Every structure is written in C-alpha cells, then in structure tokens.
Amino acid sequence: MTSPQPLFNRLALIGVGLIGSSIARAARAQGVVRSIVATARSAATRVRVAELGLADQVVESNAAAADGADLVIVSIPVGQSGAVAKEIGHHLKAGAIVSDVGSVKAAVLRDMAPHIPAGVHFVPAHPVAGTEYSGPDAGFAELFVNRWCILTPPENADRTAVERLAAFWSALGANVEIMTADHHDLVLAVTSHLPHLIAYTIVGTADEFAQVTRSEVLQFSAGGFRDFTRIAASDPTMWRDVFLANKDAVLEMLGRFNEDIAGLTRAIRRGDGEALFAHFTRTRAIRKGIVAVGQDSPAPDFGRPHPGLPHAPLPRPYAADEE
Numbered sequence: 001m002t003s004p005q006p007l008f009n010r011l012a013l014i015g016v017g018l019i020g021s022s023i024a025r026a027a028r029a030q031g032v033v034r035s036i037v038a039t040a041r042s043a044a045t046r047v048r049v050a051e052l053g054l055a056d057q058v059v060e061s062n063a064a065a066a067d068g069a070d071l072v073i074v075s076i077p078v079g080q081s082g083a084v085a086k087e088i089g090h091h092l093k094a095g096a097i098v099s100d101v102g103s104v105k106a107a108v109l110r111d112m113a114p115h116i117p118a119g120v121h122f123v124p125a126h127p128v129a130g131t132e133y134s135g136p137d138a139g140f141a142e143l144f145v146n147r148w149c150i151l152t153p154p155e156n157a158d159r160t161a162v163e164r165l166a167a168f169w170s171a172l173g174a175n176v177e178i179m180t181a182d183h184h185d186l187v188l189a190v191t192s193h194l195p196h197l198i199a200y201t202i203v204g205t206a207d208e209f210a211q212v213t214r215s216e217v218l219q220f221s222a223g224g225f226r227d228f229t230r231i232a233a234s235d236p237t238m239w240r241d242v243f244l245a246n247k248d249a250v251l252e253m254l255g256r257f258n259e260d261i262a263g264l265t266r267a268i269r270r271g272d273g274e275a276l277f278a279h280f281t282r283t284r285a286i287r288k289g290i291v292a293v294g295q296d297s298p299a300p301d302f303g304r305p306h307p308g309l310p311h312a313p314l315p316r317p318y319a320a321d322e323e
C-alpha cells in the first residue's frame with residue numbers, strides 16, 4: 001500500500017477538521033506527498049494544526065494555501081464550497097488538481113466548477129468514512145483504510161488527473177470507485193443521509209418525550225437507542241449543509257421510506273406477524289452482507305468491548321451439574 005515515490009509535490013489542505021487532518025496524517029504516513037500546506041477558517045484551528053504538526057506550513061488564507069500546490073483538497077462543509085473555490089480560483093497553478101471531500105457531489109460540482117480556471121483539473125471526491133467527531137484532533141491516519149472513496153469527475157475530466165487522484169486515495173488505503181455526481185447523491189441519500197435524518201429524528205423525539213428522557217431513556221439506551229445517539233451526535237453544520245445541498249435525492253428517499261414505514265405500521269396494527277417476520281429476515285440478510293464485504297465488524301454489539309462479570313464465572317461443567 002505504501003507508494004515508493006511521492007505522487008504529488010505540494011498538497012494544500014483547505015479545512016483541517018476530521019477529514020482534512022486524517023488526510024494529512026495518512027498522506028504523511030504513506031509518504032505520498034513531499035510537503036503539506038494547510039489552512040482553516042479560524043486562527044484557533046490554524047494554531048492547533050501547527051501544534052499537532054499536521055503540515056509543513058500553516059498559512060492564513062485559502063488563496064495562500066492554493067498558491068503553487070499540485071493537489072488542493074477542500075475539506076469544509078459543502079455549503080462553503082462555492083465561496084472557497086472563488087477565493088482560490090486565480091491562485092491555482094496550471095496542471096494542478098483540485099478536489100474536495102464533500103458528502104454531496106452535484107451541488108459541489110455546480111458551485112465550484114465555474115471558479116476553476118482552464119488548465120486546472122477539477123475532480124470532486126467523497127471518502128465514505130467518518131466518525132461523529134470534528135476538528136483537527138479527531139482525525140487519524142487509518143480512517144480511510146478499506147473504506148470507499150467515490151470520485152465524481154465531470155464528463156470532460158482529464159483521465160490522467162482522475163487516475164492520479166485515484167492513486168492518491170488508494171495510497172491512503174481506500175478503495176476507489178468512479179460514478180456520476182447525481183448517481184452518488186442518490187446512493188448516499190439512502191445509505192447515509194436518510195439514516196442520519198432518522199437518527200436526528202428519533203433522538204429528538206425521545207428528548208421531547210421529556211418525562212422519561214432525563215432518566216430511563218439514557219439509562220436503558222443500550223436497547224438500540226444508543227446507536228442512534230452516536231449518529232445524531234454528528235456535526236450540525238456539516239449535516240445542515242448536506243440536507244440543503246442534496247434536497248431532491250433525500251426527499252425522493254424519504255418518500256419511499258414513509259411508504260415503507262406505513263406498510264410496517266399497517267402490519268403491526270393488523271397483527272400481521274408474517275409480514276413483519278419476512279421484512280426482518282430480509283434486513284438481517286443485508287446486515288450479514290455488509291459484514292461479509294468487510295464494511296463492519298462481525299463481533300457482537302458492533303465490536304464494543306464488554307466489562308467482565310462482577311464475579312468470576314463458575315468453572316465448566318457448572319458446579320450445579322457436578323452435584
């Protein structure tokens with residue numbers, strides 16, 4: 001996986017949060033770039049990036065970061081993409097590759113492409129990997145290992161530039177897939193955006209159910225709720241932008257979801273155990289498929305470590321069996 005030669009001379013990271021800082025760490029660890037220049041919106045984040053030693057150089061503006069870079073990766077909330085592309089457009093050097101990591105692709109393509117000058121290659125990307133944490137401290141070099149990175153080059157994209165970016169992501173451990181931005185947005189609407197919306201909804205519903213929220217909901221959260229709370233802890237700015245930017249695909253999937261939940265509601269009301277059993281059997285098989293392709297742990301309880309028993313377990317065969 002380690003590349004013998006750096007793939008790029010100078011990598012510019014605009015935005016050094018969970019994703020940007022993970023790229024910095026992984027690119028360093030794999031030796032895929034000769035140097036990294038980084039910037040973020042606030043002075044506080046730039047200071048932290050310097051303290052963590054994530055880049056060779058930390059600069060104060062997006063334009064300064066883009067100056068002279070061979071690969072520019074914009075890792076910021078998607079709602080900011082257009083404005084940032086406008087800031088850096090005139091500073092990009094001929095032959096450079098500009099990419100991003102946004103969770104929505106058609107809106108990024110629409111907002112950024114007009115500001116990228118001729119002779120600079122624009123290849124949007126989305127590493128499908130993350131956690132519920134944000135900021136430069138949250139990143140880690142292994143984040144992209146065995147995860148997918150989807151590239152959504154525009155139709156007229158330069159093939160060599162696409163291949164170079166694919167090689168970069170492969171060197172960081174990702175599996176690379178190429179598709180259109182529209183297709184990406186439809187697929188991610190159901191695999192990522194809708195699940196987040198459901199998590200945000202159910203955690204909000206429980207919170208409004210105030211009488212139990214303060215005590216029982218938290219106390220008994222291991223009954224399924226706990227996993228929703230992890231997803232619902234994801235960054236509010238990022239997810240606000242995702243839903244605004246992928247409105248049509250999310251509304252399409254939400255329509256289907258509402259139909260399906262109406263079907264299950266009817267099955268419960270009618271006492272139709274057969275329908276419920278058939279549905280749950282189908283979904284269980286999907287989970288097994290995800291584990292089989294290595295996208296999640298087969299360990300029980302999603303691989304969470306479990307504390308030991310309060311007392312040492314009885315030796316087998318149990319004492320009672322021996323009597």
Ligand code: NAP
Nearest residue numbers: 015016017018019040041042045076102103130131134135
């Ligand atoms: P994050 O941890 O909140 O970091 C965002 C970074 O962007 C911060 O360094 C922030 O600087 C900087 N920033 C914001 N606006 C900026 C601007 N106008 N100019 C320069 N820098 C700016 O976010 P993240 O989780 O890394 O997400 C970044 C992108 O990755 C989003 O588009 C998201 O859709 C995508 N993504 C996220 C995940 C995930 O699970 N989190 C997974 C895949 C893709 P300050 O700290 O100074 O505000």
